[in-house]
Amino acid sequence: MKQYLYETHLHTNEGSACAHNTGREMAYAYKEAGYTGIIVTNHNWGGNTCVDRSLPWQDWVQEFSKGYEQAYEAGKEIDLDVFFGWEAGYQGTEFLIYGLDKEWMLAHEELHDVTIEEQYALVKASGGIVVHAHPFRKEPYIPKIRLYPEYVDGVEAINATHSNSKSRSHNDPAFNEQAIAYAKKYNLPMTAGSDMHISNLFGGGMLFDHRLHSIKDFIDAVLSKSYIGLTDGETVMNFR
Ligand SMILES: [Zn+2]
Ligand SMILES: [Zn+2]
Numbered sequence: 001m002k003q004y005l006y007e008t009h010l011h012t013n014e015g016s017a018c019a020h021n022t023g024r025e026m027a028y029a030y031k032e033a034g035y036t037g038i039i040v041t042n043h044n045w046g047g048n049t050c051v052d053r054s055l056p057w058q059d060w061v062q063e064f065s066k067g068y069e070q071a072y073e074a075g076k077e078i079d080l081d082v083f084f085g086w087e088a089g090y091q092g093t094e095f096l097i098y099g100l101d102k103e104w105m106l107a108h109e110e111l112h113d114v115t116i117e118e119q120y121a122l123v124k125a126s127g128g129i130v131v132h133a134h135p136f137r138k139e140p141y142i143p144k145i146r147l148y149p150e151y152v153d154g155v156e157a158i159n160a161t162h163s164n165s166k167s168r169s170h171n172d173p174a175f176n177e178q179a180i181a182y183a184k185k186y187n188l189p190m191t192a193g194s195d196m197h198i199s200n201l202f203g204g205g206m207l208f209d210h211r212l213h214s215i216k217d218f219i220d221a222v223l224s225k226s227y228i229g230l231t232d233g234e235t236v237m238n239f240r
Pocket of ligand 1: 011016018019043048197
């Protein structure tokens with residue numbers, strides 16, 4: 001059976017202060033590594049964004065979207081699917097938002113000040129989904145593990161930085177084991193991503209039995225739990 005590997009969690013240096021490579025460089029690296037597609041999820045204003053927080057909303061969104069746009073343009077050249085997302089931070093608790101785009105963001109300035117509960121309502125009302133990123137990661141920048149099973153659509157069960165042998169940060173496979181158990185306990189869909197900040201890739205992501213032609217296809221596959229594997233780039237958790 002042919003398998004299609006997608007990255008669900010990655011950063012570029014146009015949007016994230018902690019990232020090293022451009023969207024274009026990341027797109028080429030992912031293509032080279034055999035991925036069919038990627039979702040660009042830079043840090044928003046609640047996280048480690050590198051976009052000036054004092055910019056007016058419209059300008060902020062334009063700047064923030066550049067990493068995705070660069071990756072998307074590169075993706076067209078090399079037949080790599082590139083979708084838009086972001087990672088929303090709340091004092092260290094982070095969520096991956098999928099299914100909404102730059103135009104939606106431009107039209108929803110109220111997003112800037114929503115609580116975690118309001119974020120869920122707003123994203124859902126607009127057709128997107130909220131996934132809790134690395135819910136059990138322990139780091140100084142995460143003062144407290146906070147869980148919101150009723151305000152997410154899924155759980156990032158495998159974050160490759162926790163368990164891939166090439167990772168030089170957040171290394172503790174137990175963070176993934178706890179996330180998998182959490183997802184199972186609440187019967188929530190699981191995702192997997194590498195959380196890459198540099199083009200030296202780990203190979204993590206989600207395996208599907210079909211190509212995803214849009215972010216809607218990704219959401220449908222996640223919500224219906226029709227993914228066939230989750231991987232940190234070294235081991236695969238199979239679902240079929
Ligand atoms: Zn980061
Ligand atoms: Zn991240």
